[in-house]
Amino acid sequence: MSDTTDRPTTDSVDGLESDLAATYAVLAVCWREPSDRLVAVANEGELTPVVGDLDGVDPDDLRVEYTRLFIGPAGPPCPPYESVYRDGEDDAEFGPVEGPSTVAVRRWYRAFGVHPAPEYSDLPDHIAAELEFAAALADEGRVDRLEQFLDEHLRVWADTFLDRVEAETCEGFYAALARTTREVLLE
């Protein structure tokens, strides 16, 4: 986004240590399965910085689209996992889940005292989990380590993943979310 030039502040942003932390935390929520609250917040216009001005978000449409893009049962066309884009053989369209990059992500989490939550049934290198971790690093003020994590992980694979989302999706929400996420991470 052209006008997102604020520096991180040391002031608390609604309990988060910085705008940077808030940014990653919000993106993380947007890449999770859409909750009622997310839809409500979107419809209140609070997500405009992330998804632009959408003409109302229908919760069922959003959920069906999320399911189609990222869960299945068919496909899904855009598996939201790092290893899928990094650990495959050269000519394979998709790499495996639970690849070496998943192991590396787990190591990051361990080193910073976090781990997949007991009730969390998805994989640790899900885009939402990695963004959440980025938020945690930012929130603790570990901006140098955040940069390293982004360089070693999110920035390496997100582009390919986001391209797929943009090509596949028919919901403005995800197209905009993909664009914004790319800008935040890569531009």
Next chain:
Amino acid sequence: MGDSEDVGRRDVLKAGGAAAALGLGGGGYLNALASGGDGASTATGLESFVGQNEVTQTVCSPNCRGKCPIDVHVRDGQIKKIEPHPPEDEQYKRACVLGLSHTQRVYDPTRLKYPMKRADWSPDEPNPTGRGPEAEFERISWDEALDLVADKMQSLKSEYGAESVLFHEGSGNYGQTGKSFKRLASLFGATQSAWGIDTNVGKGFNRITGHGAFLPPTNESEDWENANTIIVWGSDIFSSQFQMDASKVLDAVENGAKLVVVDPVYTTTASKADLWLPVKPGKDVYLILAMMHTVFEEETYDTDFLRSRTTAPALVRTDTGELLRAADVSVDGRDDQVVAIEDGEPVALEPETEGDYALFGEYTVDGVECVTSLTKLRDHAADHAPAAVAEKTGVDADNIRTAARWLATRGPGGIASSYALGRYTHGHIFGQAYAIMLAMTGDYGNHGNIHAHHPGGTTLAAGDWAAPSDVDPGPSLIFPEYPDAMIDGDPHEIRAVYSIESNMMGNQFPDRQRYQNAIENLEMYVVADMHHTDTVQQADIVLPVPHWFEQEDIISGWGSHPHLGYRHRVQEPLWETRDDYEAIRGLAERLGFGDRFPETKREMLRELASRDDAIDFETLYEQGTQRKETTPVVKYTDEFPTETGRIELYDDDAPSEEGVSFELPRPLEDRTADDHEQADEYPLMFMQKHSRFRIHSQYEMVNWSREINPEPQLDIHPRDAKARGIEDDEYVRVYNDRGEMVVKAKYNEAFQPGLVNTDQGWWARDFVEGHLNDLTHNETSDVGRCMAFYDVRVAVEPAPEDVDTSMYTEGNPKGSGAATPHTGGD
């Protein structure tokens, strides 16, 4: 991006408001992650592996002839390598490259992950026409899924009766869950599936010997090295899914055995044979009758065996064609005893008795004129001399004689018959015929005898677990009966299906269009699987199953080797996948039968193992495999379980089809008949061979094999192709009165002119158009009641100009260029 100075110039949104609205303050942004501790005890359990190497023994178990114990190496929580694990009896060490490729299945990103419901399905408005590849789905919780299924089962039960719910179990796995699936079906009163595939040959064999269901029992493969002649009939044992016992055939060959292969195709196995008999499709009964003719002519039959263990000497009344009964005439004996002539006098024939019974001739007993059964058979075979059938069968008369001579005169041997023969409509006749042929040569009950192309292996004997003795189970339906039941309510209505371990709508059932029409009558279709198969595409409720490495089970060695294997869990189930047993138990609880199912799968396995005296749970668990010592190596050593206790050469209670009665094996053909009414319009016979690259439709997604075997093809003899103006590698349209498919033609001289083939196991997404099962039919014979996949006629022409083959001709180097080429599979 680099050091912290630059951070945030462009990478920060005005996200504070959104964060506040979403309630993300104060650690509230953590959802997937939790802080505290090193994660060693998290629910995924994977963290604890970091830095460690572990080897876990488990078992691979699709419907192949492997049931291979394997070792899975895990490092840093990741499955790295799979190796064969020697079973308790190491001579059965085994595993194939498919088993070693499980890393590609377990980590396939397109595995099924969460329970799902079709978005436009509800119990009251099922919208069956919304099914199919375009259907939209919603993720639901396990509790929601099981509530929906149980409630719908109950409401169907009160409206249409419990039998309106069909529990369909396929052959995609060989653990113990199926027994609990059947248990629940029995308790509820649901209709249960009965097998309608590959039962043909065994039926015919069973009628004569009292043994056999699919294929008859055969000596365990460790004994095959003792065979002096092996006739592999209709099986590519060295190449297709049955390869695990092939080395034992080679052991026999090394010991000097003669290997004969009877097959319309010049298979890998045929290329290793001493003699190949290139029979024309469907002419096998003529061929084996000609072999009998040779044995009669050369008098090489086994006189002792025929007298002591068969009804060859039993008298048949000339007036009625029935067997003479001891009670009918002044012979000391019962009504169920047949009569032979010994020293000129009629005697009742006891099982397993050696007497100098007359094998041939006409006799009059109490004024009733009779001939011996063997005389009847000889006269019947007389119509099928090798020279007389050579042209019809496509096999040289001398070669027929040679094969018969080897089998009859070289000591113990046998016929390794296959399911392929039963894939012709009247395949049961071949089962009857070769049971008799092997009786003539005395090849039962000895070391070195072979009766089927795979050994019996072993299973867990779990008593009445599947059908508790205190309940009255519902009816059963054989597979080919499903469409009529769904469409016309014949013999009763089916309104819902719960399917496990089966890709019935993709690979396993013929006449795909008809089955797709049939399921439009279902109000609920519940499908459990690991992968998004063609069947899952049709589901209303999807139940995701963990990969085998994430399950615990006791694996039977059915159709393979005489061990049970313990499937140890290598890792926790990924996502929210759950063992079928847990789903079954969850339904049982909701349906009021919770107390009939142990709480955990481990407890269930322990209970089942305790019912089998030959197995000890702890030993099996610790060792990983246990050879079941009660499984005999040599079969047919006891009295035959027939009325006479003998092999019944002449069946006076025989069924008939289309006016042909089967007292003796009389040839009868369906679509293979040269004068079949469709012979001109659809001149080519269509086979769907098993492939070495898939086990049925499992492993379809494995990239390693797709590199060598990228797409379905039509094997066609160059002469047939050229006559139709078809170039090698050109796309062709294959069609008949049921449907069509478009695949690439492959010149292949291994297939005789008049016969074309597409290997089975491909999914709909792999075809440019259609599917091979759009060509196959669901008609069965009255006796066999078995799907006849190979008794199919087609025509072939170049594909229309405008057919879109870009999925293979552009872009994706693997050729599997469908939008989601990875979609999983079972």
